[in-house]
Amino acid sequence: MFIKKSPNRLRAVISFLLLTLLLFSIKLVLIQIFKSEHLRKIAEKQHNLLLELEPERGIIFDRHMRPLSTNLPAQSLYAVPTKIKNKNALAERLALITGQKKDFFLERLNRKKAFIWLSRKLTDRQYDAIKKMSIDGLGFKRETKRHYPDAELASHVIGFAGLDNVGLEGIELHYDKYLRGKLGWCMILRDAKQKGIMLEKEFVPPKDGYDIVLTIDETIQFIAERALDESFKKHNASGASVIVMDPRTGEILAMANRPTFDLNNFDDSIAGSHRNRSICDFYEPGSVFKIVTASAALEEDKVKEADKFFCENGSYKVGNHILHDYRPHGTLTFREVMMQSSNIGVTKVAQILGPELVYKYAKLFGFGSLTGIDLPGEVGGQNKPPEKWSKTSIGAIPIGQEVCVTAIQLVTALSAIANDGIQMRPYVIKRIQDKKGELIKEFSPQEIRRAITAETASRMKDILAAVVAEGTGKGAQIKGYRAAGKTGTAQKVENGVYSHSKFIATFMGFIPVEDPQLAIVVSFDEPHPAYLGGTVSAPVFKKIAEDALKYLKSMEEMELVDLNETKRVIH
Numbered sequence: 001m002f003i004k005k006s007p008n009r010l011r012a013v014i015s016f017l018l019l020t021l022l023l024f025s026i027k028l029v030l031i032q033i034f035k036s037e038h039l040r041k042i043a044e045k046q047h048n049l050l051l052e053l054e055p056e057r058g059i060i061f062d063r064h065m066r067p068l069s070t071n072l073p074a075q076s077l078y079a080v081p082t083k084i085k086n087k088n089a090l091a092e093r094l095a096l097i098t099g100q101k102k103d104f105f106l107e108r109l110n111r112k113k114a115f116i117w118l119s120r121k122l123t124d125r126q127y128d129a130i131k132k133m134s135i136d137g138l139g140f141k142r143e144t145k146r147h148y149p150d151a152e153l154a155s156h157v158i159g160f161a162g163l164d165n166v167g168l169e170g171i172e173l174h175y176d177k178y179l180r181g182k183l184g185w186c187m188i189l190r191d192a193k194q195k196g197i198m199l200e201k202e203f204v205p206p207k208d209g210y211d212i213v214l215t216i217d218e219t220i221q222f223i224a225e226r227a228l229d230e231s232f233k234k235h236n237a238s239g240a241s242v243i244v245m246d247p248r249t250g251e252i253l254a255m256a257n258r259p260t261f262d263l264n265n266f267d268d269s270i271a272g273s274h275r276n277r278s279i280c281d282f283y284e285p286g287s288v289f290k291i292v293t294a295s296a297a298l299e300e301d302k303v304k305e306a307d308k309f310f311c312e313n314g315s316y317k318v319g320n321h322i323l324h325d326y327r328p329h330g331t332l333t334f335r336e337v338m339m340q341s342s343n344i345g346v347t348k349v350a351q352i353l354g355p356e357l358v359y360k361y362a363k364l365f366g367f368g369s370l371t372g373i374d375l376p377g378e379v380g381g382q383n384k385p386p387e388k389w390s391k392t393s394i395g396a397i398p399i400g401q402e403v404c405v406t407a408i409q410l411v412t413a414l415s416a417i418a419n420d421g422i423q424m425r426p427y428v429i430k431r432i433q434d435k436k437g438e439l440i441k442e443f444s445p446q447e448i449r450r451a452i453t454a455e456t457a458s459r460m461k462d463i464l465a466a467v468v469a470e471g472t473g474k475g476a477q478i479k480g481y482r483a484a485g486k487t488g489t490a491q492k493v494e495n496g497v498y499s500h501s502k503f504i505a506t507f508m509g510f511i512p513v514e515d516p517q518l519a520i521v522v523s524f525d526e527p528h529p530a531y532l533g534g535t536v537s538a539p540v541f542k543k544i545a546e547d548a549l550k551y552l553k554s555m556e557e558m559e560l561v562d563l564n565e566t567k568r569v570i571h
Helices: 007-033 036-047 087-098 100-107 126-133 170-174 217-236 263-267 286-299 336-338 343-353 355-364 407-420 456-468 537-568
Strands: 048-053 067-079 116-119 138-147 184-190 196-204 211-214 239-245 250-257 308-310 317-320 321-324 331-335 422-426 429-433 439-444 447-450 484-494 499-512 518-525
Touching: 087 100, 087 116, 100 116, 126 138, 184 422, 217 239, 217 499, 217 518, 217 537, 239 407, 239 537, 263 447, 286 336, 286 343, 286 407, 286 456, 286 484, 286 499, 308 336, 308 343, 308 537, 317 343, 321 343, 331 336, 336 456, 343 355, 407 422, 407 456, 407 499, 407 518, 456 484, 484 537, 499 537, 518 537
Parallel strands: none
Antiparallel strands: 048 184, 067 116, 067 138, 184 196, 211 429, 239 250, 239 518, 308 331, 317 321, 422 447, 429 439, 484 499, 499 518
């Protein structure tokens, strides 16, 4: 057989092989030089798993280190979508267990990702049910869940944190940067089948959040909320607030509002229940504002307690407006004007003072300005300067109309009288500390200003004590103690006119008069059928003050026993 050689075919084969080699060489150069970094990152993603390490959120304590917020362990569900075979069936089963919609899970399972969250911070029941399914591609990651042991207690002060442990309301929001801490992370090596082999390549530990100690006393908070809740239901009110403050320091011992909500189930709360009415709702205060006019008259030496005023038998014309008293009065002394809360008597005192002085003392008592309390959402209310007064304003502003205040402003103003004329800044945070108890930041009592002299404050204390002993505030009397206070019943404004069916009932007072330990303001929005401050709010003051004083006395006795025991051990 004769085989004919073909040089052309040989050259073609060699050329093809050389061209292929050239192409492979070019590709290799491209991979090694131009795409090496990109491919390296892909390889790292395949073999390195970055895990975030969650810090423990700081705990919120009351003033006696009783926890008001804590952290509980919780399991969160994730998926590796590429490993899930029957996604439709899984989405349906997860929807039944968690209460989420099937479409929510299906959409997430269809994402082209190596890791996806399906449900964060499951309940124990949900976790057990999903774990029993034993489905390849599902996994759990241990996290922490915010828990509030007392549920509704002090809810508007504490606030709450969301799924990612980020503060959303109250202290949780306002001090989130201290409470949250800092994430840590670690790099885990994985084998070719993407299974972790638990070798830590890199590790940065999380930094836990700081703890916060409040001025709130859990027991006084409970006492205040119990009394407020009973009367809120009894008087069919649409809203209510109470604040208990130490007038000597400005420390808030209790702050509560109605309606309220469960901090552990804040998503299920009714509309408007998250609002801290004590600091963000402003309203015309009515007769409790008369402490401004009375203090100004005494401070400026325009009026003395025994000076007499004819109260026009209940009807008095101011500008083009007829001013009325709740009950008609003839001639009353200035002291009696305050005791009986005569609108006409106070207006006549204000006419002696003039608009400039009334406005001046309203500002000195803090009305129209923020108190500076360390909670989010505070509003400043309204205090009109004299140039904006109308002809009838002299008969309105001095008795608590045409001026808007908040509950926190009222208790702060009243505390100035209780504290010998010095107004203190209200605050709810005592200190911030780390997990070992080391101090990070401390908050101390802070004077705002002197509103009136100590002498005027003493005279006002005596007048306000008479309001409780003999006047409109008799419902606030407490056996064995001398209390001082002022009632207020304000008509609400609807469509530009004063309503004759909707009122705000307020009582504010302090006790004991000789050495005030507690200043309390109680306010109800639209109570009915009873609506007077002396009828609705004063008895709540009495309940809170009575129980709180007993509690404080028992605490003092316990501290004395502990001190004596310590001395005995030392000796």
